[in-house]
Amino acid sequence: MPIRRPVQGKLLYAQSGGVTAVINATAAGVIEAARARGVKAYAARNGILGALREDLIDTGKESKAAIAALRHTPGGAFGSCRYKLKSLEANRAEYERLIEVFRAHDIRWFLYNGGNDSADTALKLSQIGKAMGYDLRCIGVPKTVDNDLAVTDCCPGFGSVAKYTAISTLEASLDVASMAETSTKVFILEVMGRHAGWIAAAAGLAGNGPDEAPHVILFPENVFEEAAFLAKVKATVERVGWCTVVASEGIRNSAGQFLADAGTHDAFGHVQLGGVAPTLAALVKQKLGYKYHWALPDYLQRSARHAASKVDAEQAYAVGKAAVDCALAGMNAVMPVIVRISDAPYRWKVESAPLAKIANREKKMPKGFIARDGFGITAAARRYLAPLIQGEAVPPYGTDGLPRYVTLKNAAVERKLPAWRP
């Protein structure tokens, strides 16, 4: 079946999965680039669900100032979702529904802003579009605090959670150091990271050498060895007077069990974690007798736009703009990715990579990033991580002392199809 090249049409942008401090900067990049090219941009309300339900938002109803303010507003301005499309074989109807919605609204470019799962969805959509004779360009746009996307040097969203984590580790450690003589000896910070210890590793930027915090980092890449952990904590307290531990939520024991399995699962079948820090704290108390405190910032870490990395905010915007460039250049099934040119000074550029090389893959930390004893980061890790937290991108504040985050109007596009019956 011959495919007609679109001479006009609309662009649809959707946010997917866990949001970040800078995903809206990507949205701003997309919308501002589309406007500059004279292309009408819709957004899907609550991610791919909005596309399935034909619940579309006309971003043309938003002012220039509102779109510009997305650059410094955390969360997902159009709503995101955890909804994984089944395989083409298992539920072809869902993919066909999406094409039907796109056809009804003359959507010719679909930009899907997410992680590995979303790259897979965008890839499948590009295939089914072709199969159904509907000319559609699908572009994945990288986003994840987990920094686990293949091909790209780093993932927009990660640099800001990395910076938040390093700053928080530094600040809380100054607190602990002040009080250790009579109070808390061991402080445990639990950070996100199910399978890859990128965020935990970033905490390592807070200090240098064995006496500076964090003294112990626990990576999901390593099996948690209780005896070695306790020995390291004890030695640190005896030498330094106190000890800061940064633990990835995803650490497991030698039996492969998560240290803190909350017992529930999200829509992707991932175990919902939380509670490594109190588990470790109880262990420290019981086995070493030290007074402890622990913190679990949870969503605070990935929404902390007030402490965002300038590099991260700029890259998030750049991939949004590049995604529009790719789409309008007629590319399909690709993702704009960050390419590192040099570490110091840090230089980077955006290129495009095939979604097929990204979908459903997971980038682990290189083994060479974890110190030999398993509890710290190496010089190679520092070289990689350090540039990603550089620069501040402080949001504007109101006279009320709070950041001026924007809430969009999110005006609905009139529906043209019958309701979706899953």
Add this chain to the structure above:
Amino acid sequence: MPIRRPVQGKLLYAQSGGVTAVINATAAGVIEAARARGVKAYAARNGILGALREDLIDTGKESKAAIAALRHTPGGAFGSCRYKLKSLEANRAEYERLIEVFRAHDIRWFLYNGGNDSADTALKLSQIGKAMGYDLRCIGVPKTVDNDLAVTDCCPGFGSVAKYTAISTLEASLDVASMAETSTKVFILEVMGRHAGWIAAAAGLAGNGPDEAPHVILFPENVFEEAAFLAKVKATVERVGWCTVVASEGIRNSAGQFLADAGTHDAFGHVQLGGVAPTLAALVKQKLGYKYHWALPDYLQRSARHAASKVDAEQAYAVGKAAVDCALAGMNAVMPVIVRISDAPYRWKVESAPLAKIANREKKMPKGFIARDGFGITAAARRYLAPLIQGEAVPPYGTDGLPRYVTLKNAAVERKLPAWRP
């Protein structure tokens, strides 16, 4: 016994109890004011313990730049401690030891930077000095994130934790709102506050009206009523789609039990808390079936100098400077306090108040600050709280993307006395 007026002598500054994001700004105020007046300033290492042990620091060894950098460095630069002196009757020897140390180093002004307990210690020391014929001026300097000191309109340290809490509530709620359709419906943020709900109340500044986060604030001033709490959460999720709860660590049930009693106690006999958030989360899951997330920032909240309130940082500096002015003016057993002149525009000044009116008292939130249904703040609370988070006092950042916090040399003063044998 006649008391000789000191014509010369030294000043001793000590930090007490939990540190804050701006306690070092107070230290900067003290040291810079002392330098300006030509008075030598010592600091006690690890608070009152350093005074008992004759472990004193000569702040004269620090550069002007290092002292200036204290204005933006969190934690306690000289070390703090949780060590409560017993009553004069129970352990007069401790008070006499302090006077002995002061006498050995010609310390004529003692500035004690802490909360209600420390105000009590400073008051007792002023009395024992008099009784022992040693001319000593004791000045309390206010500091506590708990905002529970009597007389002063607010406490240095509170404004910054208030700002951090309001910003974090706002940011995490934007995250939850984006994802609520398919993911977390209820987000619970646990904040500090054993007996008074000031920090929890400050979260209320993040939003306005019943539909904006936080939707539910749990105050230690109220008995926790499970049924009313669950009903409010359920109604909010049904109306708004999601619900943000901010819970004070100190909330108790109708039997007077803390919802999350960790079972351990600190040096002051206070129960060490932590874990209200997971307790509430489990309740929400079990009774309402909603997916939840919870955060417990712990020390992150009180050390978050990167997000400090400008008003708070300025007041912290001002009370340090005023404490020196009081001391050198010959005042004794007083504390510089913040007096509010007007709400909008916010105007304030520093006056002095007798320690006898402050020691061991605890300021609760006015009943009129809590909304009638018990789950929010009133317009009166907003009028009081809003000015305290105004303005940003962003610390300088290095090219590494981290705030440039200072670590002092803390050079020890030579000992003149035998070791302390408690």
